[in-house]
Amino acid sequence: MxxxxxxxxxxxxxxxxxxxxxxxxxxxxxxxxxxxxxxxxxxxxxxxxxxxxxxxxxxxxxxxxxxxxxxxxxxxxxxxxxxxxxxxxxxxxxxxxxxxxxxxxxxxxxxxxxxxxxxxxxxxxxxxxxxxxxxxxxxxxxxxxxxxxxxxxxxxxxxxxxxxxxxxxxxxxxVIDSNKDAFGKGADATFNGFNAGAKGKLDEAVKDGKLLQAATAADGKPKDDGVTVTGPDVGLTISGVKNGKEGQVKAYADLFHAKAEGSTTMGGVKLSGIDDLTVGARASASWGLTDKGVNGKAEVSAGVRTLTGGKAEYGHVGVNGRVEGFAGAEAQAGVGAGKDGLNASAKAFAGAKATAAGGGEIAGIGAGGTAEGWAGAGVEAKATFGKGDDGKWHIGGKVGVAVGVGGSVGAEFTVDPHKVGEAFDDAADAVGDFAGGVKDTVGGWFD
Structure with missing residues (x-):
């Protein structure tokens, strides 16, 4: 306006x-x-x-x-x-x-x-x-x-x-990363991070903005970017078990939190990425018997966390990858059982760790793995079979140990009922009513 x-x-x-x-x-x-x-x-x-x-x-x-x-x-x-x-x-x-x-x-x-x-x-x-x-x-x-x-x-x-x-x-x-020190030219390894090439001159920045504006739309679809920076910040929330909801206690103290994410479409391929950096401490606990089942979980952590991830999707096929870093201390334990599956996990760690993860997905069915290098002392074990907050069914596990140096490995398989249904819809459209009947039957297995 x-x-x-x-x-x-x-x-x-x-x-x-x-x-x-x-x-x-x-x-x-x-x-x-x-x-x-x-x-x-x-x-x-x-x-x-x-x-x-x-x-x-x-x-x-x-x-x-x-x-x-x-x-x-x-x-x-x-x-x-x-x-x-x-x-x-x-x-x-x-x-x-x-x-x-x-x-x-x-x-x-x-x-x-x-x-x-x-x-x-x-x-x-x-x-x-x-x-x-x-x-x-x-x-x-x-x-x-x-x-x-x-x-x-x-x-x-x-x-x-x-x-x-x-x-x-x-x-x-x-605030768009110029990546002037990326691709082997310097220490910049985050392609959607802060802009080390920011000029601070209005006329030059306007010219850059017009160039970016012309380049951010591919195939007529605009690029969606978001950058948020907060901190210092503290907070505490407490809620009891009531009305079918679990009780929760959450506390955090963030010295600094920065997040940048965006997406675009090029030649029919949807590309998205995220960068997240947090310096602070947090603790949380949840418990209760709800319509989703019984569960209990507690965790605490303090230190520096970084995450950089990307994803590419074309039709019903997608690949993703991420790298994470953590330096500090953390502990967590949890168990849950209900209509959406079972999960159990426990970990304790102090030191520094680096994580690399990747995976792929075809027609809503995905597989992925993680590998971590640890410097410090800690142990971790995790097993999951059930439906997550993202709506996908997850089957996976992770184990790790370190005394001085060590690491962990993990694997996970996922099933996205919505994407499975979409894939069968497309197949049904291609081969006719008979395939449509098969789609309804098989798609119902994941509802």
Whole structure:
């Protein structure tokens, strides 16, 4: 929706410089976190006590995480610079609008709070008003003058609106990862992370934004991007067992949390990715006998977590992969049984770990595996057979142990009833009513 005269004249532009100051403060706080991360978490990968494949994986992963901290500072400072540049340009255009209004009034017009121009009859004597009313040429002159001054003011408002759209475009472009140090050129291993190449110059960012805008739609389908940054933040929620719902206790203290995700479609292939970084601590417990069965679970963790994942889908075929890093301590135990299956798990770990996982899916039936390298002490065991929160049926397990160094391996098979049904629908359309009957029968096995 375009800006109007009233919004331009009444908006407090000083909020832009206030926001710029907040972004500068965020950059300063991120610098503190980066330094702390390097002196504590990353430091454990730089000595001689941890060697091997897992050490190399952790070293590159932690270097990548520290790179993102530095990139986040660059991005925050650039946004602060953009906001100050925007303030300067908005203030200049607002002065031009005020000048246009004053000129219109000096020329015998009135301008309402909504920016509507009219001839100011109150400035005329009774004789002058009578002369204008009885003079066709006078009426035409007034109408032309009103039209001219209205366009003059509307053009000034339009200029502000165009700047507003450009600022929005520039801010959107400035948070898109330029990957200037990726692909072997540096420590950047996150292709959708913070923008270490952010420029902080409005005109240049607008040009970049227009280029991205032209490139983000493939096959007529727009790209969907989202970036959120929060912290420091704390919270506590407690709920008892009631109305068929399980009781829960959740507490968290996040020093910093950043998440970026997006998707696009290219040549019929849907691509999606996510980056997530959390520094903090959390604890939770849940218990109860509900309509889903009986369950109990408790977990606690503190440290740094990173996750980078991607997925590609074409029709009923998809592949996915992810890498994760964790440094800190965690413990968890849980068991559950109900109509949607069985699950049991337990783990305790202190140290650092790196995870690589991948899998594929055809017609709603998927398989995947995970492998982790551990540096520290811990043990883990997990078994799952049942329906998850994502609506899929999961069958899998995981075991791991480390004393100094070690790791874990896991495997999982999934069945997505919805996608299985869709695949059978497509097959039924291709081979006729007989296949449709088979589809209904087989699809019902997963309901």
């Amino acid at each position: 375009a800006l109007n005269y009233h919004e331009v004249m009444t908006t407090d532009l000083g909020l832009l410089t206030t926001a710029a100051g907040k972004w500068d403060s965020m950059a300063a706080e991120l610098n503190k976190v980066e330094t702390r991360y390097g002196d504590t978490v990353q430091k454990i990968t730089l000595g001689n006590t941890w060697v091997g494949v897992s050490a190399g994986t952790a070293q590159s992963g932690f270097a990548s995480t520290r790179y993102e901290y530095a990139a986040a500072q660059t991005q925050a400072k650039a946004i602060a610079s953009l906001l100050r540049d925007a303030h300067t340009q908005f203030a200049d255009l607002k002065k031009k609008l005020e000048s246009a209004r004053d000129d219109a009034i000096a020329a015998g017009m009135s301008v309402s709070e909504q920016g509507r121009v009219a001839f100011d009859w109150s400035k005329l004597t009774p004789a002058e008003r009578s002369a204008y009313h009885h003079d066709p040429d006078g009426q035409k002159t007034i109408s032309e003058a009103v039209t001219k001054w209205q366009k003059h003011i509307d053009d000034r408002v339009k200029a502000v609106d165009e700047l507003d759209q450009n600022v929005k475009l520039a801010l959107s472009a400035e």
